[in-house]
Amino acid sequence: MKLLIGQILPYITVTLFTLGILYRLGRWAGARIVHNITLSPWLKSNTEVAIRIGAEAFLFRNLFRFDLALWAGALLMHFALLNILGGHVVGFGFLGEQFAFIPGISPELSKEMSDLLGTVFGILLFVALLYLLYRRVALTPVKQVSNPSDILWLVYLLVLVGVGNIMRLFHAVHVEYEMVRDYILALILFQPVMHMELLDNVFFLTHYLLVQVLLILFPFSKLMHLFGMFAERWIVNRVYKDPAPGLPNVDVAAARRAGIGLPSGGAAEEGV
Amino acid sequence: MPEYKGMVQPVRATPDEMRKIHIEPVPDEEKPQKALEYLDEIRKKFRSFVLAMESCTKCGQCAENCHTYLGTRDPNNIPTNRAELIRKIYRRYFTLEGRWFGKLVGAEDISLDIIEQWYSYFYQCSQCRRCAHVCPFGIDTCEVTFIGRQILHWLGITPKLHASVGAAMERVGNHTNLPKPGIVDTLEFMTEEIMDEFGVEVEFPVDKPESDIMYIPSSADFLLNPYTLMGAGMFFTYIGANWTIPSTVTEAGNFGLLFDQYYTQRHNVMRLLNAAQDLGVKKIVWGECGHGWRAAKMYIPSLADRPVRWPITHIHDEVADMIRKNELKLDPAKNSQPVTLHDPCNYVRACGLNENMRVIMRACVSDFREMEPHGMDNFCCGGGSGILFDDPEMYQRRIQLSQKKADQVRATGVGKNGDGILCAPCSICKAQLYPMVEEHELGVEVKGLIDLVGKALVWK
Ligand code: HEM
Numbered sequence: 001m002k003l004l005i006g007q008i009l010p011y012i013t014v015t016l017f018t019l020g021i022l023y024r025l026g027r028w029a030g031a032r033i034v035h036n037i038t039l040s041p042w043l044k045s046n047t048e049v050a051i052r053i054g055a056e057a058f059l060f061r062n063l064f065r066f067d068l069a070l071w072a073g074a075l076l077m078h079f080a081l082l083n084i085l086g087g088h089v090v091g092f093g094f095l096g097e098q099f100a101f102i103p104g105i106s107p108e109l110s111k112e113m114s115d116l117l118g119t120v121f122g123i124l125l126f127v128a129l130l131y132l133l134y135r136r137v138a139l140t141p142v143k144q145v146s147n148p149s150d151i152l153w154l155v156y157l158l159v160l161v162g163v164g165n166i167m168r169l170f171h172a173v174h175v176e177y178e179m180v181r182d183y184i185l186a187l188i189l190f191q192p193v194m195h196m197e198l199l200d201n202v203f204f205l206t207h208y209l210l211v212q213v214l215l216i217l218f219p220f221s222k223l224m225h226l227f228g229m230f231a232e233r234w235i236v237n238r239v240y241k242d243p244a245p246g247l248p249n250v251d252v253a254a255a256r257r258a259g260i261g262l263p264s265g266g267a268a269e270e271g272v
Numbered sequence: 273m274p275e276y277k278g279m280v281q282p283v284r285a286t287p288d289e290m291r292k293i294h295i296e297p298v299p300d301e302e303k304p305q306k307a308l309e310y311l312d313e314i315r316k317k318f319r320s321f322v323l324a325m326e327s328c329t330k331c332g333q334c335a336e337n338c339h340t341y342l343g344t345r346d347p348n349n350i351p352t353n354r355a356e357l358i359r360k361i362y363r364r365y366f367t368l369e370g371r372w373f374g375k376l377v378g379a380e381d382i383s384l385d386i387i388e389q390w391y392s393y394f395y396q397c398s399q400c401r402r403c404a405h406v407c408p409f410g411i412d413t414c415e416v417t418f419i420g421r422q423i424l425h426w427l428g429i430t431p432k433l434h435a436s437v438g439a440a441m442e443r444v445g446n447h448t449n450l451p452k453p454g455i456v457d458t459l460e461f462m463t464e465e466i467m468d469e470f471g472v473e474v475e476f477p478v479d480k481p482e483s484d485i486m487y488i489p490s491s492a493d494f495l496l497n498p499y500t501l502m503g504a505g506m507f508f509t510y511i512g513a514n515w516t517i518p519s520t521v522t523e524a525g526n527f528g529l530l531f532d533q534y535y536t537q538r539h540n541v542m543r544l545l546n547a548a549q550d551l552g553v554k555k556i557v558w559g560e561c562g563h564g565w566r567a568a569k570m571y572i573p574s575l576a577d578r579p580v581r582w583p584i585t586h587i588h589d590e591v592a593d594m595i596r597k598n599e600l601k602l603d604p605a606k607n608s609q610p611v612t613l614h615d616p617c618n619y620v621r622a623c624g625l626n627e628n629m630r631v632i633m634r635a636c637v638s639d640f641r642e643m644e645p646h647g648m649d650n651f652c653c654g655g656g657s658g659i660l661f662d663d664p665e666m667y668q669r670r671i672q673l674s675q676k677k678a679d680q681v682r683a684t685g686v687g688k689n690g691d692g693i694l695c696a697p698c699s700i701c702k703a704q705l706y707p708m709v710e711e712h713e714l715g716v717e718v719k720g721l722i723d724l725v726g727k728a729l730v731w732k
Pocket residue numbers: 056057058060063073074078132133136150153154157223225226229329330331408409
């Protein structure tokens with residue numbers, strides 16, 4: 001088990017994840033934008049386009065405009081997720097001392113901040129996922145659009161995040177940053193990792209397996225909306241400029257002076 | 273066949289009627305296989321379709337934002353579920369996850385029943401794009417129903433209404449089968465009407481060579497909405513324009529957009545370009561028609577078979593421009609009844625006419641009240657994409673589909689004294705709303721926007 005999950009699978013995971021995503025993006029690129037289906041009111045410059053797409057991607061503008069509860073839940077979930085993903089990278093990378101780069105923060109304080117932020121976002125992510133799951137089974141229209149896999153994904157993430165949170169909250173199964181860093185480093189350098197103490201932690205092994213399965217399935221699942229979102233916006237939010245109004249050979253003032261349309265002989269005087 | 277296993281369906285064109293629009297119907301037993309072939313071919317072309325198939329998260333936000341779901345509470349009328357009718361087939365045959373996991377990810381085998389489902393639900397969608405407007409990603413279910421209807425059409429399944437409109441367009445150049453003598457007669461009659469009612473002399477030149485402007489009216493304006501055409505005539509006369517109406521294209525609409533973007537829509541475009549060339553015009557101005565304006569403004573550039581030498585604008589663009597430049601004398605007191613504006617979806621979500629309509633409205637009426645929501649957020653009238661079916665089952669559906677609009681109009685209070693005006697500057701909106709304001713007892717009269725301009729013009 002240790003051999004499979006800790007030593008062999010990671011390489012397979014990375015390969016499938018990368019190839020899978022390239023495959024899906026290639027499929028999308030193969031089809032073309034045939035007609036202009038930009039949504040109006042028009043965006044008038046590339047800056048406006050960038051602002052709109054940015055607002056949709058990072059602030060969930062449309063959810064905010066049309067469903068506040070979903071906006072709050074979805075933004076919280078994604079924001080916490082973003083922080084946790086980022087936290088995994090810098091936390092393990094700098095062993096929790098990343099904040100010490102800010103003047104006035106000591107390495108010890110940085111470690112504490114890193115711990116605190118990780119714990120808080122872990123819990124927030126779990127709660128937000130719970131809310132999304134509640135929504136999916138409790139609100140009629142959302143229930144009506146759900147496939148079994150939509151519910152499964154939320155349950156899957158809850159378990160994955162739950163196991164992660166357990167490692168944070170319970171001292172007995174806690175994992176030190178150094179152990180993970182050394183492990184990842186060894187993987188990158190293609191060195192054997194079997195002797196590592198880290199892999200004896202069942203909670204870590206479970207968390208790690210769940211992550212790898214997620215990454216393998218990612219390119220073949222709804223999670224591809226990460227890229228789909230930008231690809232779709234690229235079609236419907238673009239710059240459009242209306243053709244200039246103005247009619248050829250029309251001089252309204254002259255036409256009115258000439259009284260065009262007014263019946264000749266008297267009627268004009270009555271003023272219609 | 274107005275119902276199939278409990279689903280409402282529009283009456284279909286007969287095989288002979290299909291042949292008139294160049295389609296040989298596919299026999300029932302071959303339909304599932306052929307449907308897959310057509311789907312496979314078309315999915316490789318349209319990225320908007322591929323993304324609708326592959327990147328929805330099922331967040332459900334589109335549900336409460338589609339008037340068809342609000343009016344019927346039928347789960348298949350939720351935009352993402354409407355798309356799912358084709359997505360489950362797409363997954364099953366064209367994605368790895370669908371092949372591996374089947375029902376778990378919502379993949380399903382194709383069958384005749386599914387094709388019948390497509391026919392029912394793709395023709396309840398009015399292709400209004402409100403779902404695209406509200407979706408966090410911008411996924412456009414309208415693109416899915418365009419393609420769904422295209423595949424149905426190739427299989428030989430097209431509503432009688434759409435097929436007959438397509439055939440009429442090819443035969444005489446308009447949707448209502450009105451031949452040139454009828455056009456000229458009607459226009460002469462309008463000249464008289466304008467003289468009687470407004471006391472001004474307006475000519476409607478037909479096929480006048482060397483005209484500067486070619487005006488494309490909706491053919492419905494000859495019969496059902498005469499004040500829109502009269503308003504346009506008065507406007508062009510007022511500004512002293514050298515204009516004409518081409519007898520070969522007396523149609524602002526293009527039903528091809530709605531059921532056959534390959535032959536029918538393209539053919540109508542060629543017809544238009546030929547007319548512009550024959551008459552030697554400098555500019556083309558479009559009449560009031562929502563889907564037709566979208567088809568012209570957004571699709572002619574990608575469908576034309578030659579360089580398009582004529583700028584094409586909408587009559588609202590031109591009127592609004594002149595109002596901004598203070599060139600028109602308009603008296604809002606001439607339209608003193610309370611007025612509310614129904615924004616045609618195609619204008620505000622696909623053509624950017626949003627603000628121009630309001631410029632005109634403010635200049636022409638004295639008591640204008642916005643409905644909520646309005647502009648780009650508006651709800652469709654329920655008739656969009658030509659689903660103006662008259663058989664009893666579909667007619668009942670249309671009443672349901674217009675429920676949201678009725679609630680909106682009522683909330684403005686314009687009809688309280690029974691003398692309100694519901695301005696709906698699109699021929700399909702008008703055709704849907706004429707009977708619907710009666711069904712919902714709204715106390716309003718339906719009018720176009722150019723109708724109000726014609727009435728407000730001050731000639732001296
Ligand atoms: C820029 C990147 C992303 C954007 C703009 C985005 C946006 C969205 C939006 C608007 C929704 C619908 C709201 C909802 O159902 O909660 C959603 C759902 C979801 N997203 Fe993302 N997302 C992004 C990246 C990711 C990533 C990287 C993951 C990885 C796990 C993810 C996982 C999910 C899940 C599981 C759902 C479904 C939630 C549910 O079932 O209710 N998202 N996303």
